[in-house]
Amino acid sequence: MDTKKEKTGWFARLKNGLSKSRVNIIGIFSGGVIDDDFMEELEFQLISSDVGVETSAKIIEELKDQIKLKGLKNQDQVKEALRDVIETRLKPCEKKPDLESHHPAVWMMCGVNGAGKTTSIGKLAKYFANENKSVLLAAGDTFRAAAREQLEIWGERNKIEVIAQEKGDPASVAFDAICSGKRRGTDVVMVDTAGRLPTQSNLMNELARIRKVQGKALEGAPHEVILVLDGTNGQNALMQVKSFDEVAQLTGLIITKLDGTAKGGVLLALAAMREDPLPIYFIGVGEKIDDLQTFNAREFANALVGIEN
Numbered sequence: 001m002d003t004k005k006e007k008t009g010w011f012a013r014l015k016n017g018l019s020k021s022r023v024n025i026i027g028i029f030s031g032g033v034i035d036d037d038f039m040e041e042l043e044f045q046l047i048s049s050d051v052g053v054e055t056s057a058k059i060i061e062e063l064k065d066q067i068k069l070k071g072l073k074n075q076d077q078v079k080e081a082l083r084d085v086i087e088t089r090l091k092p093c094e095k096k097p098d099l100e101s102h103h104p105a106v107w108m109m110c111g112v113n114g115a116g117k118t119t120s121i122g123k124l125a126k127y128f129a130n131e132n133k134s135v136l137l138a139a140g141d142t143f144r145a146a147a148r149e150q151l152e153i154w155g156e157r158n159k160i161e162v163i164a165q166e167k168g169d170p171a172s173v174a175f176d177a178i179c180s181g182k183r184r185g186t187d188v189v190m191v192d193t194a195g196r197l198p199t200q201s202n203l204m205n206e207l208a209r210i211r212k213v214q215g216k217a218l219e220g221a222p223h224e225v226i227l228v229l230d231g232t233n234g235q236n237a238l239m240q241v242k243s244f245d246e247v248a249q250l251t252g253l254i255i256t257k258l259d260g261t262a263k264g265g266v267l268l269a270l271a272a273m274r275e276d277p278l279p280i281y282f283i284g285v286g287e288k289i290d291d292l293q294t295f296n297a298r299e300f301a302n303a304l305v306g307i308e309n
């Protein structure tokens with residue numbers, strides 16, 4: 001009962017958050033005929049929802065195939081078919097994080113300023129603790145004292161230790177935290193980093209260095225390099241993925257702020273970026289500690305087109 005209530009709560013937040021595009025997509029499912037005009041309008045709404053021009057065109061093609069193949073007549077059927085097309089496209093991004101193969105499993109977070117890295121680390125610390133994993137946080141954002149304090153507050157709240165240095169450099173904080181995690185037998189070490197823009201080449205190179213030094217503390221670390229993306233950034237997310245991947249070899253994504261003004265379609269664009277797309281491990285649906293959910297393609301597709309879960 002409680003679980004169901006909880007689930008409804010976050011799903012409602014996600015749905016409300018995505019309502020900007022949902023209203024648009026739903027708005028066109030108003031009971032009329034399925035003709036060329038309808039399909040064109042739908043394509044327009046997909047593009048407006050940050051799906052991207054190319055991917056929107058492909059989705060429409062796939063949907064048309066389904067309509068023909070299954071002889072779909074009414075709009076409810078087409079809406080469900082659209083949900084299925086979206087789900088199929090997002091499914092390769094659904095992946096459960098592996099916390100078993102490495103001890104500790106080292107996760108490094110990166111992203112542009114304000115994307116939600118530190119908040120997501122706080123939420124993840126709780127998620128991992130719920131999975132009975134011990135967690136250590138590395139305050140790798142050494143630029144601002146406030147950033148360290150922010151992480152320390154999250155740590156205190158969850159009774160999780162934070163490794164920080166007064167004036168340290170981020171690479172050595174990460175190194176220390178991993179060594180300390182190894183000594184204590186910690187399950188997961190999460191390394192926070194300062195926000196940086198793809199255009200700031202010094203900072204981007206520094207990220208490569210922070211990444212590299214972790215391998216000296218523990219072979220193969222970091223095991224996950226996560227780009228935290230602000231869901232309200234729209235198509236700009238694609239450029240961020242390319243730039244961060246170049247310097248830090250990304251292994252996964254977290255998309256935040258899907259409860260806000262995000263239009264959500266960008267997940268489809270991200271899924272279409274390559275054959276074997278980056279996993280979307282989690283999505284952020286609010287500012288509170290429980291507002292992080294594992295990514296589920298079907299639930300997300302339902303929220304996007306406005307079908308109840």
Ligand SMILES: Nc1nc2c(ncn2[C@@H]2O[C@H](COP(=O)(O)OP(=O)(O)OP(=O)(O)O)[C@@H](O)[C@H]2O)c(=O)[nH]1
Nearest residue numbers: 113114115116117118119195256257284285286287
């Ligand atoms: N609504 C909403 N707000 C979020 C979410 N995730 C993060 N935020 C907010 O986004 C703001 C920035 O979050 P931070 O976690 O500090 O972002 P950051 O990436 O660590 O920022 P820098 O370290 O400055 O680069 C905060 O006000 C968070 O509360 C989310 O899923 N939903």
Ligand SMILES: [Mg+2]
Nearest residue numbers: 117118141147
């Ligand atoms: Mg931060």
